[in-house]
Amino acid sequence: xxxxxxxLKEMKxxxxxxxxxxxxxxxxxxxxxxxxxxxxxxxxxxxxYLYFDMPQEVYEYMMxxxxxxxxxxxxxVKELTMKPISFDVTNKDTGEVLSYDYTEExxxxxxxxxxxxxDTGLIKTTAYIFxxxxxxxxxxxxxxxxxxxxxxxxxxxxSYRYFQQGYETERFSNILYVLHTFxxxxxxxxxxxxxxxxxxxxxxxxxxxxxxxxxVVFAGSLMGFFIIMSYIYLxxxxxxxxxxxxxxxxxxxxxxxxxFVIITTVIISSSILVIPILKLKPDYLIxxxxxxxxxxxxxxxxxxxxxxxDSISKAFGVLYSIMIVLMLPGFSYYISSFDPLxxxxxxxxxxxxxxxxxxxxxxxxxxxxxxxxxxxxxxALLLSIANMRFKKSLTx
Amino acid sequence: xxxxxTRIFRKDAKIATRDxxxxxxxxxxxxxxVGILFFAPGVTDSAIKFAMLENDTExxxxxxxQYIQVELFDSESELERRVSKRDDVVGLVPRGNGYEIVVxxxxxxxxxxxxxxxxxxxxxGATRENTTAEILSFEKTVPPLKxxxxxMLILIVIMLAGMIISLGIVEEKSDNTINAINVTPVSQNNxxxxxxxxxxVVAMVSIIASLVIMGYSxxxxxxxxxxxxxxxxxxxxxxxxxxxxxxxxxxAAAGVKLVMVPIIGSIAGYELLSDKWQWTMYWSPxxxxxxxxxxxxxxTADWGTILICLVAVTVISMLIYLIxxxxxxxxxx
Numbered sequence: 001x002x003x004x005x006x007x008l009k010e011m012k013x014x015x016x017x018x019x020x021x022x023x024x025x026x027x028x029x030x031x032x033x034x035x036x037x038x039x040x041x042x043x044x045x046x047x048x049y050l051y052f053d054m055p056q057e058v059y060e061y062m063m064x065x066x067x068x069x070x071x072x073x074x075x076x077v078k079e080l081t082m083k084p085i086s087f088d089v090t091n092k093d094t095g096e097v098l099s100y101d102y103t104e105e106x107x108x109x110x111x112x113x114x115x116x117x118x119d120t121g122l123i124k125t126t127a128y129i130f131x132x133x134x135x136x137x138x139x140x141x142x143x144x145x146x147x148x149x150x151x152x153x154x155x156x157x158x159s160y161r162y163f164q165q166g167y168e169t170e171r172f173s174n175i176l177y178v179l180h181t182f183x184x185x186x187x188x189x190x191x192x193x194x195x196x197x198x199x200x201x202x203x204x205x206x207x208x209x210x211x212x213x214x215x216v217v218f219a220g221s222l223m224g225f226f227i228i229m230s231y232i233y234l235x236x237x238x239x240x241x242x243x244x245x246x247x248x249x250x251x252x253x254x255x256x257x258x259x260f261v262i263i264t265t266v267i268i269s270s271s272i273l274v275i276p277i278l279k280l281k282p283d284y285l286i287x288x289x290x291x292x293x294x295x296x297x298x299x300x301x302x303x304x305x306x307x308x309x310d311s312i313s314k315a316f317g318v319l320y321s322i323m324i325v326l327m328l329p330g331f332s333y334y335i336s337s338f339d340p341l342x343x344x345x346x347x348x349x350x351x352x353x354x355x356x357x358x359x360x361x362x363x364x365x366x367x368x369x370x371x372x373x374x375x376x377x378x379x380a381l382l383l384s385i386a387n388m389r390f391k392k393s394l395t396x
Numbered sequence: 397x398x399x400x401x402t403r404i405f406r407k408d409a410k411i412a413t414r415d416x417x418x419x420x421x422x423x424x425x426x427x428x429x430v431g432i433l434f435f436a437p438g439v440t441d442s443a444i445k446f447a448m449l450e451n452d453t454e455x456x457x458x459x460x461x462q463y464i465q466v467e468l469f470d471s472e473s474e475l476e477r478r479v480s481k482r483d484d485v486v487g488l489v490p491r492g493n494g495y496e497i498v499v500x501x502x503x504x505x506x507x508x509x510x511x512x513x514x515x516x517x518x519x520x521g522a523t524r525e526n527t528t529a530e531i532l533s534f535e536k537t538v539p540p541l542k543x544x545x546x547x548m549l550i551l552i553v554i555m556l557a558g559m560i561i562s563l564g565i566v567e568e569k570s571d572n573t574i575n576a577i578n579v580t581p582v583s584q585n586n587x588x589x590x591x592x593x594x595x596x597v598v599a600m601v602s603i604i605a606s607l608v609i610m611g612y613s614x615x616x617x618x619x620x621x622x623x624x625x626x627x628x629x630x631x632x633x634x635x636x637x638x639x640x641x642x643x644x645x646x647x648a649a650a651g652v653k654l655v656m657v658p659i660i661g662s663i664a665g666y667e668l669l670s671d672k673w674q675w676t677m678y679w680s681p682x683x684x685x686x687x688x689x690x691x692x693x694x695x696t697a698d699w700g701t702i703l704i705c706l707v708a709v710t711v712i713s714m715l716i717y718l719i720x721x722x723x724x725x726x727x728x729x
Contacts, residue, residue, distance in 0.1 A: 019647065022654055029657060038668075045670075083698070092531045119505045141534050142696060160529040166536040173531055175463045179513070180529040181522040190516035195491065196508065198501040199480055230648075237570065312563065320556075321424055328431075335541070339483060353481070364480075 006249060006257040014261050019227060023265050027272035030215060034277060040206040043123035047145045049136040050127050054152035063113070075112030075126060080139060082106045087141050089163065092173070100138065108135055137163050203281075203360050212277055213355040214330055216270045217348055221295045222326055224262035228302035229319060231258055233312045252387040259299040259383070266295045274359065281361045290358060290372055294351050297375035300382035307389035347375070404582065404590025405597070408564060422602050425553050429606035432545045444510050445485045447478045447498075452490060459518055460488070486511040494519065538611065543693045544667070546610050550689055551659050551682060553602045554627050557595035559652055561635025564591060566648045569639075588724070592632040599631070600624055612693060619692045619702050626706050627685045630713040636724050658682055666690070681716075684708040 014020050052059045066072040086101040108130070115125040130136040133149050140147030140163050147163040162176050240254075270291060274282065305322065309315035329349035332339050333356075343349055350371045357363050445465040448457055449472065460466050469475040472489055479487045479500050484507045487498030495518075497511050582590070603624055607615070638651035662682035669676065677683040688705035691697035717724075 022651075026654070026657060033661070042668075083696075087534060089532045090535055092533055094530075098532070117505050124506060144536075144540055144694070158528065162529060162531045164531055164533045165539075166533045167539040171463055171465070174524060175514075176531060177524040177527040177529050178463065178517055178522050181517070181524075181526040182520050186520065187513070187516055190520055191512050193494075193519075194512040194515060195494070195496045196512070197496050197498050199476060199498065200501050204502040204504075311567075316563070317424070321427075324424060324428060 003253045003257060006253055007260045010257045010261045011264060014231075014265070019230075020265060023223075023269045024272065026219065027215075027269040030211075030219075031273050031276055034208050034211060034273075038208045038211070040208045041120060041122055042207055044125060046125045047143070048125055048127050049130060049139045049143075049145060049147040051130045051133045051136045051147075051149045053133070053149055058152060070118055071116055073114050073116060075114045077109050077111055078128070079107055079109050080128065082108065082135065082138050083142055085138065085142055089137065089141075100134070100141075102138060106135075133161075140165075203362060205356065205360055209277060209359070210334075212273055212359055213352055214333060215273055216266075216291065216355050216359075217294075217352050218327060218330060220266040220270050221291070221298045221351070222323060222348065224266055224295050225298040225302040225305075225326075226319060226323060227265075228258055228262050228299045229306040229315060230312060231261070232303065232306040233315070236310070251390050252383070255303050255383060255387055255390065258303070259296055262299045262302075263292055263295045267291060278359050282359045283361060283363050286363050286365075286368065287355075287358045290354055290368055293372045293375045293379070294354075297347070297379035297382075300379040300386065303386040304382045304389075307386045351375075402590070402593075404587060405593040408591065408594040409597075422598055422605070425549055425556075425602040425606045426609060428549055428552075429546075429609040432542060432549070433610050444507050445483070446511070446514075447475045447485050447487045449475060449489060452488075456518070460514065462524075463514060488515065538694070540694065542610065543690065546607065546612065546693055547686055547689045548663060549606055550603055550624070551663070551686060553599050553606070554624075554631050554685070555652070555655060555659060556602075557599035557628065558631040558635040558638065558655065559648075560595045560598065561591055561632065562638035562642065562648050562651065564594070565636065565639025566642050569643075588632070588636065592628070592635065595631055595635060596625070596628045599628065607693075615692055615695060616697060619697055619699075620689070622706055623685055623688045623692065623702070623709070626709045626713070627681070629710060630681050630685075630716070633713060633717045633720060637720050640724055662686055678708070679712070681709045681712040684712070 052062075063072070067074065082102065083105055084103050086099070089098045089100065090096070091098075110131075111129045113127045113129060114123045115127065116122070117124050128136075128139070130139075133147075136147040136149070139145075144165055146165075149161040151159050151161070153159070158180075160176075160180050164173065267288065274287070301322075305318055306315060309318070312319075326346060326348045329343055329346050329352055332343050332349065333352050350367075354368045354371050358368060445467060446460055447467050447469060448460065450468045450470050457466060457468070467478060467485065469478060475487050475489065476498060479485055479498050484503050486503070486507065488511070489496050489498060495515055497508070497515060499508055499511070600621070603620070604617075607613070607620070634655055638648055638655070642648040642651055658680050659682050662677055662680040663686055665674070665677035665680075666683055666686050684705040688697070688702050688709075691701060
């Protein structure tokens, strides 16, 4: 009962504060941005600059063939501006260096073709078709996208020249080499013989939905870590914890009630975003249980850290460091090639993965269950250590 | 006047050093810069990974490792569990005389196409030696993602500088020293400049150190310092508005969260919006600062564009300052 009344009192105080409404405002704002600005399935912005060194009729035949297959479609003619620039290009095979020097700005009209994802109809790549290799290379250098020249010799054989930026990995370059070892017909014949076995997943988060797990973890749970510390220091300034020493209520109840305030705020702000975006996809019961447990874990961490410092200024460095480190899995979430082993040990990594599965309605119960158990135990442990520290000092 | 401003700056620096906050704030962006330096090469690797079995032939594993990142597993069930995880890892297991491609089922078409192509090339016996392709390189060393991360780090540092000012003022308010300023020879303007200097100095030191660590020592430093300093005008304004408007640290923290909205929005807008929609972000000084920094870090900046960005950042920041000036003055009274 004491815990409940403390929680209700804390909620009442929190609801009078600015922070509570900022949380709700940000959730509503992000919801509006996601619904009205972010496309669910946007076209790719990937671009390439191409030059076909071959008779016009051969080029047109190749294009018609690709367009008929549905993989490519004609785009608009676009005007490109090339800035004055000078640079060197090194042939990786021969070591030969070519120097380019352009002192004047140049505008060119180029045809575009759009490479299409046949499953979704979305644009995979926009290719700009140049009349000469020099312009394609110049654009590639200044814009940072790949350029390629396809050359046909007198006997109809094709060869390729790729212009890379230089920071691509060796593996990526190797793929470009090995792609051009057999004719397209030979490769296509082999492609038709490939056996694919699907493990059955069909749902994939769209662009809009992908933002939601990040918001729930970073803007919700992790921010709770920060805010609970702010609450504690505010109460410390006002002498609330000292008052607890002369009341029959235990300090742990006070600390737990603070966690509940954070959890309530996180539940409200997360629901504002999750329900309209994901609709009926998530397993809501599991979602809310997981949200409560992980928010509890992060807020318990906040309580423990706050027990070591007298003021937010003194705690600021540690607080900031922990938050930055815990945000690193966000990079791995968005950049799938960046997934080093060490990042998987940060607690926000499994939480992000857990929320992603739950929100998609594809909950891996063993995974989510084990993460929940770990957070519950860790949260209880951190809370009890924080409780011991606060009881000892009685000066939060 | 300069003496008074410097005195306020020295006092703030002393307090911040005592709390180790100053050291953390300079150190953390530097540590992040080191992190970016180390993991940036990994993010430019191919996006697709193969999960293969340890008991597969060494020759097959070696072949694939030349082209794709490979993870090895000791059983097919372990491999399938890996494929089922959220990222695009495709399994490759021996079946009969060939190989079966195991997919989760929700991969992008291009991922499955890439896996099919790599397996086809292996089965055809394709090697780099027989290629009809040649590769030329501009020999750039900085991937665009690293530039994006470095640019984001700059904005984080700028935001942090605002936080320093904001928290400093909240503490001054709780100590009732704000009112005391009015009975000293220090004018309100001097107080504002003096309080802001710590944030500016700390932010600039952090930005310069971080960029040097990340390998950007050959950029146009004058441009980056000019963009940094003009962005700081906004930092002063935000720091003061937050600090004076907040009655306690909770409100200051909430204010920080609120400032993150236009910062994240500006980065997302610049990176994700198509050219025809970029104008929708012109209201944000963070957008102009991010744009200018992006051009400077990628070494494509020209003075004309940078000056436009500088003017935009300054004018918008000054407008915000003028709008909030009465509130700042009232808060200091």
